[in-house]
Amino acid sequence: MSLQLLLVQFLNGLQFGVLLFLVAAGLTLVFGVMDFINLAHGVQYMLGAYLGATFAAATGSFWLGLLLALPAALALGLVLEFLVFRHFYERDHLSQVLATFGVILFLNQAVKAIWGTAPLQVPIPALLSGGIEVMPGLQYPVFRLAIIAAGLATALLLWVLVERTRVGMLVRAGATNAPMVAALGVDIRRLFMVVFGFGAMLAGFAGVMAGPIFSVEPGMGDTVLILAFVVIVIGGIGSIRGAFVAALLVGLIDTVGKSLMPDLMRLFLDPSAARQAGAALASMLIYIAMAAILAIRPAGLFPVRAA
Amino acid sequence: MTAPGALLRREAVPLLVFLLLAAAPLLGFSHSHELTLMARAMILGIAAVSLSLLVGGAGLVSLGHAASMGFGCYAVVILDAANIVEAAIVVPVAIAAAALFSLVTGAVAIRTSGVHFIMITLAFGQMAYFTAASLAPYGGDDGYTLYARNTVFGRDWLQDRMAFHYVCLGLLVLAWLLCRVLLASRFGRVLRAARENPQRVLAVGFNPYPFRLVAYVIAGAVGGLAGVLLANATEFVAPAYISWQRSGELLFMVILGGVGSLHGAILGALAYVLLEEQLAALTEHWRMIFGPLLILCVLFLRGGLAGLLAPREAARHG
Incomplete structure (x- = not known):
């Protein structure tokens, strides 16, 4: 394992981590403020990717596609909130899980019906194509660096919004004690719609950005959803800071683990067995990490609510 | 103890369902397609009943129950690859493997509650899924085709669809009975009390943790058994069998049937399989x-199918 390869894996992990953060941020806020568990958050990421791909193909520009996909993702999120989710705020988590599961089944199939099952290809925009020399003799794709930058910028924006604005203050207060906020005269429903729409848009944004590097296909949101759950469980439900730290952690563990594990296993096993055992172990790594963290801190790294 | 008459009345719905399932092949539903469908419903019913023990009994909403079925499925596959097809070996191994997995994951998951528990069981379920998908010798993502069903003491009884039907039914009744007896026992009382109010249970001097863990392990073991049957029914095993969607479907069966009663899960499984077939x-x-149908069911069918069949029962359970 050379230093160069390690650096590449580190950057890949970072880039995956910020994408996870974009998805997890909405999820953790929605859960934190409304105590609503939204399994359908992953399909919002998928819809973002599809909308981005479609608009980009129609307009011939990735940027126009991104610009059109964001409000579309926001609108779809609000439509879902209006049609389905708001009827389940008062219900138990079990009902919420199942209702949002129903939304997933519907949307995954709808995407198959509209766009087909074959993965869509999204070309990398010309402005960000090619590589950049991050180390002597090491080229790294500009687009992936752009994702990292966009993710970090969004995280910063989110931090300012949540920590420094009035709406952010209400969101934090809502995450700590929603009934109290409502009792103080804040329209918690409207606050939630704002949070929800914003979360849907962030997930959609992650989807658009992921389009050119991952394949855009039905069910792509499910994998991300489960990783996002791992992220918010590790980070502490409702905590943006926790989601950020945990997302980078999960992204790095997953990516670096997948490349290192087979090599590590080769120290003990013969090459073919090492490859298999390494792959199996690498895919389990983040769950093992999650179990380990929860064994020490059951409420996650940055618990919001005093539980 | 209640009088036999009262017992019969209270358990009329499950008994009727078992009777109908027993009579179905004799009443003309004996085409291979129908038998396949019913076997599938009964196998999913076994898994759903064990999940219902967790959800309805212990208040533990697991979104990773398909993983325990997966251990059953893959026990069949791995032993098949090693030329071991005897059910007397496969079944105990499968149940032990599923129970062990539940013990290890449950020990972590049950430390948490509510939404954490849902997400952690989901994550562990996915862990099992990805592990299964990376098992290249057993087909990886593509799955593994079994050449024959398991033998029972050296005989190929399970090959006969009719016999398999009654094996599934027998095990379904056993699984239901096991969970029913468990819930009615002192053990089940503590579980149900801890679901309603863990603090009070603690105050009375019971720690809910070991009770919940045991329930979780038992549910996992029964799930493993269902997995063995599923592998035998389809003679094919793929990681898709244990994806988190399957866990969600199992949860839906439990809700569709009604969380308040164990037999609701069986009704839910039957309804689910029929619905899936029709649609x-x-x-x-x-x-x-x-x-959308699922969403509407959750929204409006609060007591589940069991609640529709026995309104008084549903009212008693709240």
């Missing part, structure tokens, strides 16, 4: 109908 015949995109 799939209608259109390739049947999930576009199924998804």
Whole structure:
């Protein structure tokens, strides 16, 4: 394992981590403020990717596609909130899980019906194509660096919004004690719609950005959803800071683990067995990490609510 | 103890369902397609009953129950690859493997509650899924085709669809009975009390943790048994069998049937399999109908199917 390869894996992990953060941020806020568990958050990421791909193909520009996909993702999120989710705020988590599961089944199939099952290809925009020399003799794709930058910028924006604005203050207060906020005269429903729409848009944004590097296909949101759950469980439900730290952690563990594990296993096993055992172990790594963290801190790294 | 008459009345619905399932092949539902469908419903019913023990009994909403079925499925596959097809070996191994997995994951998951528990069981379920998908010698993502069903003491009874039907039914009744007896016992009382109010249970001097863990392990073991049957029914095993969607479907069966009663899970499984069959015949995109239907069921059918069949029962359970 050379230093160069390690650096590449580190950057890949970072880039995956910020994408996870974009998805997890909405999820953790929605859960934190409304105590609503939204399994359908992953399909919002998928819809973002599809909308981005479609608009980009129609307009011939990735940027126009991104610009059109964001409000579309926001609108779809609000439509879902209006049609389905708001009827389940008062219900138990079990009902919420199942209702949002129903939304997933519907949307995954709808995407198959509209766009087909074959993965869509999204070309990398010309402005960000090619590589950049991050180390002597090491080229790294500009687009992936752009994702990292966009993710970090969004995280910063989110931090300012949540920590420094009035709406952010209400969101934090809502995450700590929603009934109290409502009792103080804040329209918690409207606050939630704002949070929800914003979360849907962030997930959609992650989807658009992921389009050119991952394949855009039905069910792509499910994998991300489960990783996002791992992220918010590790980070502490409702905590943006926790989601950020945990997302980078999960992204790095997953990516670096997948490349290192087979090599590590080769120290003990013969090459073919090492490859298999390494792959199996690498895919389990983040769950093992999650179990380990929860064994020490059951409420996650940055618990919001005093539980 | 209640009088036999009262017992019969209280358990009339499950008994009727078992009777109908027993009589179905004799009443003309004996085409291979119908038998396949019923076997599938009964196998999913076994898994759903064990999940119902967790959800309805212990208040533990697991979104990773398909993983325990997966351990059953893959026990069959791995032993098959090693030329061991004897059910007397496969079944105990499968149950032990599923129980062990539940013990290890449950020990972590049950430390948490509520939504954490849902997400952690989901994550562990996915862990099992990805592990299964990376098992290249057993087909990896593509799955593994079994050449024959398991033998029972050296005989190929399970090959006969009719015999398999009654094996599934027998095990379904056993699984239901086991969970029913467990819930009615002192053990079940503590579980149910801890679901309602863990603080009080603690105050009375019971720590809910070991009770919940045991329930979780038992549910996992029964799930493993269902997995063995599923592998034998389809003679094929793929990681898709244990994806988190399957866990969600199992949870839906429990809710559709009614959380308040164990037999609700069986009704839910039967209804689910029939619904899936009908809708799939209608259109390739049947999930576009199924998804909204699921949402409507959760929204409006609060007591589940069991609640419709026995309104008084539903009222008693709240």
